[in-house]
Amino acid sequence: MRKSITILALFFVSLLGAQRAMADSCNGVSAGANLIANCAFGTGDFTSWSGTATSDPFSFVDSGDPLAIGSTPYNGLPFEAALGSIGTTDTLSQTFATTPGDSYTIIFALLNDTDPDPSGYNNSFVAAFGPTTLLSLGNAGADAYTLYAYSETATGASTTLSFTEENDLGSWELDSVSVQGPAVSSTPEPSTFLLLGSGIVAMAGAARRRFAR
Amino acid sequence: MNQNCATPVFALSAFALALGFATTAPAAQNHERLIREPVDDTYRVTLAGNTRSEAIPANDRGILRDETPMNGLQLVLHRSPESQAAFEEYLAELHNPKSALFHKWLTNKQIGERFGASDEDIATVKEWLASEGLHVDTVSPDKMVIEFSGDAGHVRAAFQAALHNLVVDGRSHISNMNDPSMPHAFAPLVAGVAKLNDFMPHPLNVRRPATAAHKSGVGTIANDPFRNGDAGGGFNFIGAADLATMYNFNPVFTSGITGKGQSIVVVEDTNQYSQGDWVMFRKVMGLSRAYPYGTMTQVNPSGTADVCANPGDNGDDTEAAIDVDWATAAAPNAAIVSAACADTVQFGGFLALANLLTEATPPKIVSISYGESESELGAAENLYINNLYASAVAEGVSVFVSSGDELAASSDGGRVATHGITVSGFTSTPYNISVGGTDIAAEPLFETATYYSPTNLANFRTALSYVPEVPWNDSCTSAVTVDFINAVNSTSFTQVGPSSFCNFDGGVAANDDGLLGAVGGSGGPSACATGTPATRGITGGTCAGYAKPAWQSIFGNPADGVRDTPDVSLMAGNGLWGVYYAACISNPADGPAADGFVPCGANPAGWTGWGGTSVSSPIWAGIQALVNQSTGSAWGNSNPVLYTMGNMEYGAGGNPSCNSTLGNAIGSTCAFNDVTLGDNSGVCDAGRSGTINCFLDGAKYGILSTSNTADDEAYPATPGWDFTSGIGTANAWNIVNSWSAAVAATKPILLDKLKK
Numbered sequence: 027m028r029k030s031i032t033i034l035a036l037f038f039v040s041l042l043g044a045q046r047a048m049a050d051s052c053n054g055v056s057a058g059a060n061l062i063a064n065c066a067f068g069t070g071d072f073t074s075w076s077g078t079a080t081s082d083p084f085s086f087v088d089s090g091d092p093l094a095i096g097s098t099p100y101n102g103l104p105f106e107a108a109l110g111s112i113g114t115t116d117t118l119s120q121t122f123a124t125t126p127g128d129s130y131t132i133i134f135a136l137l138n139d140t141d142p143d144p145s146g147y148n149n150s151f152v153a154a155f156g157p158t159t160l161l162s163l164g165n166a167g168a169d170a171y172t173l174y175a176y177s178e179t180a181t182g183a184s185t186t187l188s189f190t191e192e193n194d195l196g197s198w199e200l201d202s203v204s205v206q207g208p209a210v211s212s213t214p215e216p217s218t219f220l221l222l223g224s225g226i227v228a229m230a231g232a233a234r235r236r237f238a239r
Numbered sequence: 240m241n242q243n244c245a246t247p248v249f250a251l252s253a254f255a256l257a258l259g260f261a262t263t264a265p266a267a268q269n270h271e272r273l274i275r276e277p278v279d280d281t282y283r284v285t286l287a288g289n290t291r292s293e294a295i296p297a298n299d300r301g302i303l304r305d306e307t308p309m310n311g312l313q314l315v316l317h318r319s320p321e322s323q324a325a326f327e328e329y330l331a332e333l334h335n336p337k338s339a340l341f342h343k344w345l346t347n348k349q350i351g352e353r354f355g356a357s358d359e360d361i362a363t364v365k366e367w368l369a370s371e372g373l374h375v376d377t378v379s380p381d382k383m384v385i386e387f388s389g390d391a392g393h394v395r396a397a398f399q400a401a402l403h404n405l406v407v408d409g410r411s412h413i414s415n416m417n418d419p420s421m422p423h424a425f426a427p428l429v430a431g432v433a434k435l436n437d438f439m440p441h442p443l444n445v446r447r448p449a450t451a452a453h454k455s456g457v458g459t460i461a462n463d464p465f466r467n468g469d470a471g472g473g474f475n476f477i478g479a480a481d482l483a484t485m486y487n488f489n490p491v492f493t494s495g496i497t498g499k500g501q502s503i504v505v506v507e508d509t510n511q512y513s514q515g516d517w518v519m520f521r522k523v524m525g526l527s528r529a530y531p532y533g534t535m536t537q538v539n540p541s542g543t544a545d546v547c548a549n550p551g552d553n554g555d556d557t558e559a560a561i562d563v564d565w566a567t568a569a570a571p572n573a574a575i576v577s578a579a580c581a582d583t584v585q586f587g588g589f590l591a592l593a594n595l596l597t598e599a600t601p602p603k604i605v606s607i608s609y610g611e612s613e614s615e616l617g618a619a620e621n622l623y624i625n626n627l628y629a630s631a632v633a634e635g636v637s638v639f640v641s642s643g644d645e646l647a648a649s650s651d652g653g654r655v656a657t658h659g660i661t662v663s664g665f666t667s668t669p670y671n672i673s674v675g676g677t678d679i680a681a682e683p684l685f686e687t688a689t690y691y692s693p694t695n696l697a698n699f700r701t702a703l704s705y706v707p708e709v710p711w712n713d714s715c716t717s718a719v720t721v722d723f724i725n726a727v728n729s730t731s732f733t734q735v736g737p738s739s740f741c742n743f744d745g746g747v748a749a750n751d752d753g754l755l756g757a758v759g760g761s762g763g764p765s766a767c768a769t770g771t772p773a774t775r776g777i778t779g780g781t782c783a784g785y786a787k788p789a790w791q792s793i794f795g796n797p798a799d800g801v802r803d804t805p806d807v808s809l810m811a812g813n814g815l816w817g818v819y820y821a822a823c824i825s826n827p828a829d830g831p832a833a834d835g836f837v838p839c840g841a842n843p844a845g846w847t848g849w850g851g852t853s854v855s856s857p858i859w860a861g862i863q864a865l866v867n868q869s870t871g872s873a874w875g876n877s878n879p880v881l882y883t884m885g886n887m888e889y890g891a892g893g894n895p896s897c898n899s900t901l902g903n904a905i906g907s908t909c910a911f912n913d914v915t916l917g918d919n920s921g922v923c924d925a926g927r928s929g930t931i932n933c934f935l936d937g938a939k940y941g942i943l944s945t946s947n948t949a950d951d952e953a954y955p956a957t958p959g960w961d962f963t964s965g966i967g968t969a970n971a972w973n974i975v976n977s978w979s980a981a982v983a984a985t986k987p988i989l990l991d992k993l994k995k
Contacts, residue, residue, distance in 0.1 A: 143515025146838030
C-alpha cells in the first residue's frame with residue numbers, strides 16, 4: 027500500500043514539474059503557445075529571464091506592491107516583477123525561436139508605482155521586440171496596470187523581447203507577458219516532455235521493483 | 240473691578256487643586272489685570288538682557304533707515320506669579336496618571352482663557368502700540384504673545400532702542416544696540432520684545448569630513464590615526480537597518496508598532512528641497528515597501544498665532560532633509576510633516592510651531608534641530624521659547640529638541656571655547672525633552688570585527704548588534720581620543736596641559752585633524768535662562784537657570800537646583816570613529832558633488848554624511864511615535880515617564896548590566912544604555928574676557944572645566960545620568976514595553992515634588 031502511494035506521489039510530482047516548466051498561462055495564451063517562459067513570474071523569481079535586472083537589488087519578484095495603485099499583481103496572479111533600477115538602466119529579457127516574416131502578438135501588463143521628481147529622479151521604460159521598439163515611456167506618473175498589446179513581424183530565427191527600465195524612486199511592475207506566433211501549437215515543450223518522461227520512468231522503476239519482489 | 244475678579248478666580252483654582260482636580264476641563268476666564276497704573280511714556284522700564292553680544296562698535300555699520308520694515312516683532316508676555324504657579328500645577332496634573340486631569344489636554348485657546356493675559360490688558364497694550372504707529376498683527380490664542388509690525392523708525396521710538404545695521408562674520412544683520420525700554424506700567428505683563436535683531440539659531444548638524452581634503456597630516460604625529468578622515472581609514476555609514484539593529488527597533492516593528500497613524504512634525508525655517516530625496520531615502524533604506532504607510536508632507540502652517548510666510552527653499556534645507564530622513568527611519572509608517580515659516584526677526588520654525596498649536600488637531604510629536612545658547616538668546620527670547628513649549632505640553636505635544644553640537648560650550652559654535660560653559664536655550668526649558676549625542680565606540684575600543692559585518696547585509700546593514708558608545712566628542716581633549724592616539728603611537732599625551740595632544744606642535748596636529756574645537760554632543764546646566772549676563776554669551780551677571788523640574792531626580796543627576804541637559808541621547812557622531820549617518824540631499828547649492836550633493840544613487844555610501852544632535856532628536860521623536868501608537872495616547876512632556884523609567888533601571892546606585900561598554904553583552908532588559916566611558920569636555924582658550932571655565936594647566940589650550948585652577952572637566956560620562964548623554968541611549972523595544980510600568984510608577988515622583 028505504501029509503495030502505491032509513493033508511486034502516485036511521484037506521478038503527481040512529475041505532473042507538477044511539467045506544469046511548472048510549462049509556466050503560467052498569460053493573457054489567455056496557453057503555456058504551450060506562449061513563447062515566454064515563466065510569463066507571470068509564477069516561480070517567484072526570474073527563472074527563464076535574463077538581463078541585469080535579475081541581479082539588481084532593487085529589482086525582484088514580489089507578490090504585490092504596497093505602493094502601487096491596486097497593490098496586487100495583475101489580474102489576480104500570485105506574482106509580478108518589480109523593476110526599480112536606480113540611476114542607470116537595467117534590462118529584463120527572453121530570447122526565443124521565431125520564423126522570419128511571421129507575425130507575433132506581444133502582450134504584457136505594466137504599471138508605475140511612483141511619480142518621478144524634478145530634482146533629478148527619473149523613470150523610463152522601453153519594451154522592444156528584437157530591434158523594434160514597442161513602447162517607450164519617460165518620467166511617467168504613477169498609474170494602475172495597463173495591458174499593452176502589439177503585433178510585430180519577426181526578422182530573424184530568434185528574437186529577444188526586452189524590457190529596459192530605470193525607476194529611481196519606485197518600481198515598474200511587469201506581469202503577464204506573452205508572445206504568440208501565428209502557428210499556435212498545443213504540443214508540449216521539450217522540457218515538459220523531459221519532466222513527464224522522468225515521472226514515467228520513476229513510475230516504471232517503482233513498479234518494476236514492486237513486481238520484482 | 241477687574242482686580243476684584245482675580246481673588247475669587249484663584250480661590251476657585253486653589254479649591255479645585257485641593258479637591259485633586261476633580262473637574263475635567265478648565266472653564267474659568269482669567270480676568271486678572273496686571274497693568275495697574277497709567278501708561279506713561281515718560282516713566283519707563285528697561286528690558287534688560289536683550290542686546291546681542293555682536294552689537295558692538297566693531298560690527299556697527301550705522302543706523303537702520305527709518306523706513307526699513309520690521310515684521311514679526313513679538314511682545315512676550317508673562318503671567319503673574321500666582322497664575323504661573325497655577326499653570327505649572329495644572330501641567331503637573333496633566334502628567335499625573337492618578338489625577339482626574341491626567342491627559343486632559345487643553346487647547347491653545349483654553350490656555351489663554353485660563354492662564355493667559357486678560358483681554359483688558361491686551362487691549363491696553365494694543366492701544367499703546369497703535370499710538371506708536373505700530374500695527375498689531377496677531378495675538379496668540381494662548382495670550383502669551385502679541386505680534387506686531389512697523390517700520391524701524393517707529394519701533395526705535397516706541398522702544399527707545401538704537402537699531403543699527405551690523406556685519407558679523409561677513410554677514411549683514413540688524414540689531415538693537417542697547418536694551419529696549421517700554422512704559423513702566425507694562426512691566427507686570429510684558430517681559431520684552433522677541434526680538435529686535437535678526438540673528439537666527441543654527442542648525443545642529445555637522446558634516447562628515449571629506450576623506451581626502453580633511454586632515455592633511457601636516458605637522459602630525461608619526462602615526463596619525465585620523466589622517467584619512469577617521470581612525471580606521473574608512474567610513475561606515477549608518478542606515479536605517481543599522482539604527483534598527485543597534486537600538487533594537489526591529490522587534491517593535493515586527494510587533495506591528497511602526498508609527499502608523501502617528502504624525503511627527505519637524506519644524507524648520509525652510510521648505511524641503513526635494514520630496515524625491517525623501518522617497519529615495521526610504522526606497523534605498525528598504526523602508527518604502529516594508530512600511531508603505533509612511534508619508535512626508537511640506538506645510539507652511541497659517542494658524543492664528545503668527546503670520547507665516549512661505550520660506551521657500553534655503554540653506555537650512557540640509558537640516559530639514561536630515562530631520563525627515565531620520566524621523567522616518569525610526570517610525571517608518573508615521574506621517575512626517577515638515578512645517579516651516581520664513582524667518583522674521585523670529586525663528587521661522589517657532590512661528591510654524593506656534594501656528595500648529597492653534598489648529599483644531601495640533602501635532603502630538605515635534606522635533607526641533609536648532610539651537611542658540613541661553614546667554615545669547617536674551618531674556619525675552621528665552622521666555623518666549625519657554626512659554627511656547629509650555630503651551631505645547633499643555634496640548635499634549637511631546638517636544639524633542641537637540642541638545643547642541645558644541646559640547647558644553649554652546650556660545651562658541653564649535654570653535655575653541657572662550658565663553659565658558661553654556662547650554663542652548665532651545666533645549667534647556669523644563670518642557671522639552673533634550674536629546675544629546677553619542678558616538679559609536681567600536682573603533683576606539685578596537686572591536687570593529689565584533690560589531691561590524693565586513694560586507695553589507697540586507698538594506699546595507701553592517702551593525703551586528705548593539706555597539707558600545709561614548710559621548711560624541713570631536714575635540715582633542717576627549718579622553719577616548721587621547722587614549723586611542725597613545726595606543727596606536729605608544730605616546731603618552733595627556734588630556735590637558737603642555738603634554739596634551741591639543742598642545743602638541745602648538746596645536747597644529749590637533750587643528751590639522753579637525754580636533755581643535757568644541758564639536759560634540761552638548762550638555763550642561765541651565766544657567767542663563769533669565770537675567771542679564773555681565774558679558775553677553777557668558778554666564779554671569781544676574782543670570783539664572785531654570786529651576787530643576789520635579790521629574791529630574793535620578794542617580795547621577797547633581798543636586799544643582801537647575802534644569803540639566805540632556806535628558807536622553809542617541810548616536811550623533813559625524814565620522815571621527817568612522818561612523819556617521821547617511822542622508823539623501825541632492826541640492827547642488829548645499830555642497831559639492833564629491834560630497835554627495837547630487838541626486839542620490841543606489842548606494843548610500845555616495846550620499847551626504849552627517850552627525851549632530853539634529854539626527855538624534857528626530858529619531859527620539861520617532862521612538863515617541865512608537866510609544867504613542869503602542870499606548871494609544873499622546874504624552875505631552877515625556878520626561879516624567881522617561882526619568883521614572885531611568886530610575887527603575889538605575890535605582891539608587893546605577894546598573895552595571897546596562898553599561899554601554901558591555902556592547903552586545905548588555906542586559907536584555909535595559910531600556911537605557913548607560914554611557915559611562917569618555918566625556919564631552921572641549922578644548923578652550925583664554926578669550927577676550929579672560930579665562931572662563933577653562934583649566935589651562937600652564938598651556939595655551941586647556942580643557943573646559945568647572946574650575947579654572949583644577950581639572951574638573953565639563954563633563955565626564957559616569958554611571959547613571961550625566962551631562963554627556965543624560966539617562967542614556969535607547970533600547971526602543973524595552974522603552975516601548977516599559978512605558979506603561981513607568982507611567983504607573985510616575986505618580987510618587989511628581990507628588991513628592993509637588994508637596995515641597
